[in-house]
Amino acid sequence: MAPSYAFNAVDIFLSDIMNIDAPFGGKTMILGGDLRQVLPVIRFANRSELIAASLKSSNLWPYFKVMHLHQNMRTGPGEEEFSKWLIKLGNGELTSNEDDEIELPSSSFSNLNHRFQQLLNSSSLIFKLELNTLTNESMNIYKKSLIINRHKILSINFSLTFDIDIFYSLFPIDSSLTHLGSLVFERINTNVLISILAKLNSLPRLFSIKIGTCWTLKELSIVYQLILALSMLKYYKLSSYNIDLTNSLPMIANKQFSPIKYLLMDHCSTFKELSAILSYTPQLCHLNFMQTKKLHPNTDIISPITLSNLKHLSIHAHHLKFDEFEIFISQISSTLKVLFLSTESEDINYLDAILWEQLILKYMPQIEKFDLRYYETIYEDFESPTYFNEPHHFSTSFWIERQWIFEAEISGSAIIYAIRPYKKRWYEYMEDDIDKSSIEFSESIRLSITYNLLEESYESLIMDINRVLNVTLIHHLQTPTDTISIDLLIQIILLLPQLNSLKMNSLSLDQSTNAHSKEMTMLYSGSKKCKITKLYLEMMDDIEEIYVLMTLCPYLAYFKLNSLYDTDAQLFLRNILAKITDGYNDQLRSIYFQVPAADDVMVKRFKKMIDDEKLLNNYTIKRVVDYIHLKVK
Template identity: 40%
Template sequence: MNQIKRDLRFNRFYYQPAICPQDKIGTDVQTTLIENLSNEIFYMIFDYLDGCHVYHAFLNLNERFQQLIKSSCCLLKIRFHALSKKKHMNKSKQFIVLNKQQIFSIHMWLPSRTDQLCAEFTINSTFSRLESLVLGGMPSDQIMSLLIELPCLPRLFSLSIHDIKDHLKDLTDIYQMVFTLPLLKYFKYTTNDVDTSTSLLSATHKQFSTIEHMVMRHCCTFEQLSSIISYTPQLRRLDFSDTYNIALSYETILPLPLPNLTYLRIRVHHLLFDEFETFIRAMNSKLKVLCVCADYKDSSYLDSDQWEELIIKYLPKLKKFSLETYVHLGRSLNPSPYIEEPIQFNSSFWIERQMIVNTRIEDGLIMYSIQPLKKRWYEDTQDKIINSSVKHSQSNQVILHINDMFYKDNYEVLIEMIHYVLSVSLFYHVEIPYDRIFIGLLIQILDILPQLISLKLLSLSFNKPRKLSSKEIDILSSRKNTSQIKYVYLEKMIKIEDIDFLMKLCPSMVYLRIDYAYKNNVESFVRNILKKIDYKLNEDLRVLCFHIPTADNEMIKKFENMIDSEKLLVNYTIQRDGENIYLQWK
């Protein structure tokens, strides 16, 4: 390490590192004591700690740490919080007064103590190393008082303002003050208020800001957005979230000249796709990343042909694209009037970009997402133990979040919702991150998803809320002829009967992965699973994966001795990849 990178964790992109000389340790010295760690390592550790805690914990340990703490290379973060004890607050204030030139980050969340704190110290040019400032929960008059002093700071690159206490409606003064900060690279404003606005006039050449990354989590019209970003010609990243309805017409979408913009994340409600397209055209930018989240009010958002045309014509440099749309069904399962055709992102354009459709069902909400294909859980082996190549047309996934409070043991609603999403897309992979899903419900779900290739479960329940019905038993008995599931992952095995059930539920499985989370003997855990394999019923099963955090080479030897002495497998191989142990046989 030749330099210390003092990362601002939320703003890594803009931080400019400070360079300090590296401590050298002789090559013949074995680093076994904390005292042998270099100064750079300690500086990296301090980045994760509150500066006041670091100061009082390390300053008086010994001469080395005293020099370390007082060094100009030691830059510290300070956090004030409304829940902080008075003693800690007093220590922090004392530390700030004595060490202004070593503070590079201040985070203030003080809705109840702002007046007292601001009266005792002022953020001014004496904070010569301050690079990041976060203000949260404070009254608007105190925010403005602080903003007035900020232009004198010689290194302020990042500013965030969250949840102003008195619910400021007009943000004009805030933005005007922010745009006067001479070195600012990152600005974020967040509020939950639904009726904020701005009345900024478009910028002149003498009013341009240095901001390159802006996050706007507040309501404004596109006309107001156009005025705001007219002040930021150097803008490269824009995260714009309009949480509520906006007044929009084609006439209000003004030209948005952003020649440097390469990243756009935008979330809007009640916006037609044609209007969104007009907005993209007006930007005339060189976007490389586009992330869109929109309420599902227009079927065109899920029209792959329209997106393909938009990207080819107006976003030729786009490298990354993702889309999320929502359907709010609640308990009423009336078909949406906006769904007209199946969701199909399967043309050569989308296949080349490895884009797939994922769906999540949760508490009456359906979220469709179009995103790049990611490595699946059964593709995590370095040596490609599993031959798991899947066609692009078989990549769509559904995730089922089951909430007992919502369904109240009436899972017919969930089954109907799955039927609902099947009308617009087929799914080949399912994940159910629900603790102890009732096996009867699981049987019903898999029965209406016969094309599934992979199944990932958290854990199983055999008798809650009831026993299996005769219909569910019949479905389970017929799985030998209907199941196509090859890859199965059980994160928490509660009892060995879980394995029996999965063998019957997924008789065509090739690969079974189980996470070990028990206190009992790990050899007994593996032995019991191997004994449960029915080689006649599960004739295709060839690989077992055990995720064991304590896995090492010695454990591999013990497994080999156990398998050989008890003749649990023949013609097998066993290998370890990190915390995963793979057993494979022919």
Template identity: 40%
Template sequence: MNQNKRKLSFKDSSQETTKKSRKNKNNCTNELIQSITSIESLSNEVFYEIFDYLDGCQIYESFSNLNYRFYQLINSSCLLFKMIDYFTIIDDDFLNNWNEIISYNKEQIFSLTFYTSSRIERFLSSSTIQSFIHLQALFLYNVQSDILMSVLINLSSLPHLQSLTINMFNTSINLADIYQLVFNLSMLKYYKLSIDVTDLSISLPIPINEQHQSSIESLIIDHSCTFQQLSTIVSYTLKLRYLKLTHGFNDTSNKLLILPIKLENLTYFSLHIYSVEFHDFQRFIQKINSNLKKLNISIQCQDMTYLHAYQWEQLLLKYFPYLEKFYLMYSDCINNDNQYPIYSGGINQFSTSFWIQRKWILKAQIEGIHIKYVIYSYSKTWYNDFEDTNIEYSTSATLILTNFLSLLFVDMLFKNVKRILTITQIYHLIITEQHSSIRVLVQLIKLLPDLLTLKLRSLSLDEITNLDNIPLEFFSNSSGNHVAKVNIGEINDIEDFHLILNICPFMVYLKVKSINSMDIKLFLRTILKTVNDDDHYYLRSLCFHIPLADDQLVENLHKMMEYEELLNQFTIKRVADNIYLQWS
């Protein structure tokens, strides 16, 4: 590359400002000067990593006029530019800045990003896309159909283009025209097409021979697409490894047979489908011939057959024997009569050996009036902090509650919880609201007799303040619950702890993320005295999150408990900012 290449003139305009700023540097402290020197001593490789977070214009604005070393860095063939058309840049500045960089560094440009059709037009009026022979990635957002077609026609001459992302708000053309032009790009590995329109036309012909096969390995179809259309599209992409469809549906008016989908290299398939009954989905998924390792399915439908676990077992065993990770989300939909569809399957179907052996577990989520059921791969959770082995996956079913702040939703909440209990027992409860109502919490625990753990953010301050107005018999039946582990995000005072003990008297483990301004020694001393004074309490382990906790704090707490004889046999340790205490 030419070492005498001149700097960009849009930087020349700021030279006077730069000179003034240099005068001000004389007032800098020695410490600041030393820090600048240490930054300049960083290796070229470190700066290249920094440049990865910046676009071409930002790199020039920040580094081009510093010194000869950075001039060489910027003009080195080791540095590749990504050019991004930011909304905040006015049109004239955009074109001037880009044109000057392109004039002297075109061979270093590996990606172009445009956010409007008007910018694409202005760019094409001064440059030809096919001249960017080292271009590897192209991003076109909010692009109009006619502009897009003019760009796609010229992309076939780019020998290194591997990634193409297209976003359109509207289109009047047949998407087959777009797909066929894209499939002709010989080096393309990644392709994503997003269109925010539901009524689309895709009339692709079936490929005749291997000469019509695309090199694409990752395909994201982010627009409405029928199963029939999908099967035709992927018949052009037999090298696919990654496939994602975000708006899939079944065209019941079209009785055309779905073609077999033979994708031997496909290992990941993600499918979001709407209003597709299970038997239609089953008919489609059986057409896929691949060695899938990851399958991600999201369904919004009024067909509870999706929650019949045995049918999933048979389907996965027969058609996807190499599957390692499985994710299924079913959104329970209310019909026009404000009723949920009837579930006719048995309880705990997702707790059989098939699911336990694969560590695929169930969680249900209630968000307002909506219910979602999710099957996902188990990962270590807070309630297994002390248990690295012997995890009981058959009791992993979790219920997550969110967005039921209004009391108007409480009755609906209890109704939905009862509905979920016809499908699975619930062993773990997570409440995501900022403040949990004590009355609602107690009633929930009564509704969930198998509950083992409880996680919440904090208790309602108003109810804690008016705790004397809540009769003791309100908590009496809660003593029969089995909640053994509690995780609370925030405890404001010791009354919170006493209240938790009343609600969960058989609690053996308490985890607290924040004790706010309370003194950790005083708080720990009060808890341990409470436990020691009443043998009825089962609490035997605590975890506190203390910001900036260190080994000295752990040692001080250890000495305090020994000196005051708060515990006889105990262990205390620190893991990052968490302090764990166990005793017998």
């Protein structure tokens, strides 16, 4: 059942569009459904909160006229008894036994086999087969069903090993498979694969093949030659970590081109081997390529290739240097729109914004989406490489105009530097009048910590943050999904004086001592140095945690709390506003917190409390789905 706030959202939306103060903007709404169905699903809500979220509890319900339908139009001959039984079930009129079980009517499934057979024989039915196991019994069933339905098979997914004779006894490959468009093979050996691929040209509509294996595929060049010879194939993906192109394909010498448009090579290969394959695919528009071998300057020579339709290029490289990547890009003539590059190379030129600007303007001027992941592996006795004289160069007009931003992530085993298209951050959904200026884009660098923090890892985390600061300034911080101690949080804040926003799961005060440790005292004495204006807390155990965070962040303007389940929402809001009234955080302008049972009555109650106790003068308060948004003007 749809929750009441969904209808309220439609009501507000239509009223705004029509500019009419009437339910649903004066539009006639026709709803169909059964109020005996399950109540709306709300996390951690009790029964009264679930009922309060139902449509019948909405202030819109009185505007609806209820009409009852009495004739079941989907009941077939002989199913009247079952239809009446369903009505009694919904009305709660059926009796149950001592185990709270309800007996099904005897006629419920009497006609099931006949109806299932009718379904199989239906002319509109298509088959998508997924074979995980193959016993003698299941083979006989497949044979009987598939002999008369071969023309209805749309796709086959083989996730098992099989003998080639068994395969052909089940699926003789010929032109009678008129609708077979997709084949997927998992765990297949080379001989069986080659035997099958050699017969696929007889299929008139085969457009997609996926091959996934954890085995070593030998003679892969033969596999590619057979794949590239298929006259209708548009999509091909081969995935394995144990594949090696032992015999490279020759560059194409005739005009026997492949129609493939999507090529996903998730296996080891070099640019030279890729170059040979691409010479067969002039219509290619999407390429995914994995490079795991070091290039040899004397042998890995890349020939120029024209791929006029290539729009999307994705490369996962392990030993690729920046200048080697530049050579590859320079040899492909295309109108690239999307570039995704992931590399574990130790070449720090990947973090040089000037080199990227020059490369993009020269060889990829039409690119619209750029996504770079540069992995710096952390190991014992790891020494961070020396970067540039001044941190971060990805803030010029070139990057701001394209809205490509620089970010960093500490995962525990690696530091990941990324350049990716900008996406709205959590705080932007709280700011109704937000204007993304060039200054804000240049100060949008976020650091994410994505592994659970143990006390013994605090020191290494601080070292990793310092490594990141050698590359870039940090303006936004996102901490792990577990609890962070106040002591560690203070150390991090002191390291990041440019920090503007903080998103965290929960705060622990238990690990601090006395007045929240010496670091807390130090920060209090110089708290005006902390520039955090936006704070997002996933959950709260005690209101004291909020007080500490408000003290840490004297310039706080936006505060969001995502889970206010076991706390009195009205008391919570009163305490926060009392802090503001007493002179703390006088710049706080937006408070956003989640209450599962939020409704318009709750909003009115909050407003009455604020007005009666004179907590605020000029403000607005409203409900956004199950959030309460208070905005101080």
